[in-house]
Amino acid sequence: MVNATHEAGNGPLPRQIPYIIANEGAERFSFYGMRNILTPFLISTLLLFVPLEDRAGEAKHVFHTFVIGAYFTPLLGGWLADRFFGKYKTIFWLSLFYVGGHACLAVFEDNLHGFYFGLFLIALGAGGIKPLVSAFVGDQFDQTNKNRAKLVYDAFYWSINFGSFFASLLMPLLLKNYGPSVAFGVPGILMAFAVLIFWLGKRKYVHVPVAPPNPDSLTRVARTALLAQQPGEGRPGLAVAVIGAVGAVMSLAMSFSCGFVIAACTALVLLLAFGGIGTAMQLERARGHHPDEAVDGVRAVLRLLVVFALVTPFWSLFDQKASTWIVQANAMTSPVLNLFGWEFQVLPAQMQAVNPALVMLLIPFNNFAIFPLLRALGIEPTALRRMTAGIAFSAAAWLVIGWIQVSMDGGTPMSILWQLLPYILLTMGEVLVSATGLEFAYSQAPRSMKGAIMSFWTLAVTVGNLWVLIVNSSVKNEAVLGHIDGTGLSVIAFQMFFFAGFALLTAVAFGLYALRYKMVDNYRSDPEPGCHGTIPRKA
Known part of the structure; x- marks a missing residue:
């Protein structure tokens, strides 16, 4: 029975997984804690020297530039891990840069250059470890328990949002009541705690050795x-x-x-x-x-890159919930709510807590209700089908947020609670795209390029934020502004509908490409020569 379970890929979960998941939860608290208050802090404090009418635009530019950096440096982290230090050492040492970046934000709250240097260190650390931690999770599995990986990746993603939820609720309050030093200092403490947790599991991990120089x-x-060159061909x-x-x-x-x-x-x-x-x-x-294996591996990578490229519009939409959506929320009314006798008023930045809260609900809801229902109807929710639907959900969210903006532009006061519907739609898109993409990228990556492929996956976020910067820059052009005026929409409403259309077209293209994509299985064999660490087995 045990052997049959192992052969089916349903073996026991690795005992070292809790260390990685706990580390991820604390690290994500630190990252989203500072990220979610970055735009309001820039508008209210650091960028006061910028004219008021340009301040929100400049804050969005700084925010998306930071996000680009945080998702660009994974290329560096993946390269260092795959070629020199391995995943564990690269994660550990880059995490120390990460802690230093948080310290800079807390110390240089009123110093532009010092604060930006802190953002640089966080981008280096957070981006450098991002693809490696998720790939490190995959390294703990083999053919005997590979089917458990999806559950762990969901738990991994759940822990990310557990940390993000409390960070989104608490950090805006700390910023408002105690100032930026405390608001940026607390995430730094959590990041230091994350490093400690990761270090404690060192002797329990499976450490896949660094691949030697590969002529292929x-x-x-x-x-x-x-x-x-081919004879007679160019x-x-x-x-x-x-x-x-x-x-x-x-x-x-x-x-x-x-x-x-x-x-x-x-x-x-x-x-x-x-x-x-x-x-x-x-x-x-x-x-x-x-060798044919090397050539086929390159073809697999190229096919993967097409998938990653088609995901970039989703990130254009998703990451603007921490910039464009906050700017919109600043202009909305915020009712006083009563929860079990406790009255409170929702701050614009706190609306982002809706996203991780919904993720923690939607992941188990999809796994235990939606996906079984689809299978009962004869529809298998494959990774690529889930991602196609996710991009479409994100487009729907932006259609709603655009309608809200049009209503506001027409003089209708809108409660901040109207943003709940687009948050629900966008979060469903996130669960179907992002959580699925982590597992998909690892499973499809050739063994020697796990870290690099996960880096390309995160690079999709960089490109998505690049589209945002390009669109924001284009609306400064007089000809573009003239065209927008002709539509009768405000600039921000036009951009919202533009991004919605961008995502809808991409969903169609992604779905068509998914029909031709051939899935592969690149989980490591058991046992893996040269690996050391603990893989639990039943007696």
Whole structure:
């Protein structure tokens, strides 16, 4: 019976998982605790030197630039872990930078450069460890218990939102009543606690060794494919890759006009997009120079990158709940609520607590009610189907938030509680896209690129926030403003409907691509040569 359970992939949960989940809950409290008060703090305190009419826009720019940094540095973390230090050491040491960043925010509350340096350290630490922790969870599983991984990834995501929920409730109150030093200091204490919890589990983890230099790595296979010549044929793939490289250089050269962050991220997108397309066009030329397994692995990665690219519009919508939605909430009425005799008034930033609270409810609701019902109806809720639906839900949320804005622009007072409906829709989208994507990315990634692939998954968040910066910059153009005026909508309402349409079109494209995607199984074998640590077994 035990062997049959193991062979079916339903073996026992690894005993070391609670250390990682507890670490994640505390770390997410620290991250969302500071992130969720960042926009209101910038508007009310740090950016007072900016003219009032431009302050909200500048705060949104700073916020999304920070988010871009936090989701761009995973590339660095994945590279360091995969090639030099392994996941555990990289997570531990980058976490110490993370703690230092929180300390800077608490100390330099009235110093622009010191505060921004703290944001840089947090972006480096939080971004660097982000893909590694989720990949580290996957490393604790093998073929004997791989089916338990989905439950653990859901628990992992639940712990993220458990920390985010209390951070979203408490940090705005601390900021209002005790000031920024305390409000930014408490998340720093929680991050230090997270590092301690992670360290305590050191001897219990499975530590997958660093992969040795690989002559058949993705970059080497891609280079071979792009440079290889066939008799009587040109190299169209190389031409496409060169176009991307030229476009990247041009983007960097324009950094003086559009800003370095937009220019650098656009350059990276061009390199990845055109380089990937070019490699795919000539990939078969790498066969014979590299093993078939390596060539097929690169093809799997390229297919994954298409999925990740199609997810980026979702992140454009999701991350604006901490910027655009707060700006909208600032202009809404906030009724006094009575809860068990305790009267309180909801602060705009506290509305974000609705999101993690709903996540903690929707994950078990989907697993125990919605998904079994769909299976009973003959519809299997596969990862890609769930993600398609999630993008569509996010679009619906922005249609509602846009309607709220139009009503406000028309002079109708709107209660902050009207934001509950779009929060419900957006959170359902998050559960279906983000929680699913963590497991999907790990399961589809070739063994030697687990950390790097998880980095590309988080890079999708960077690109999503890049779209926000580009759209926000475009509305400063007179021609664009003239077009918006012709619609009869305010700028912010127009942007809301634009993002809703962006996500709806992407949902259609994602669903069509999902029909052609072939799933693979890249969980490690049991036993895994060279691994050390504890994998619990029943007697």
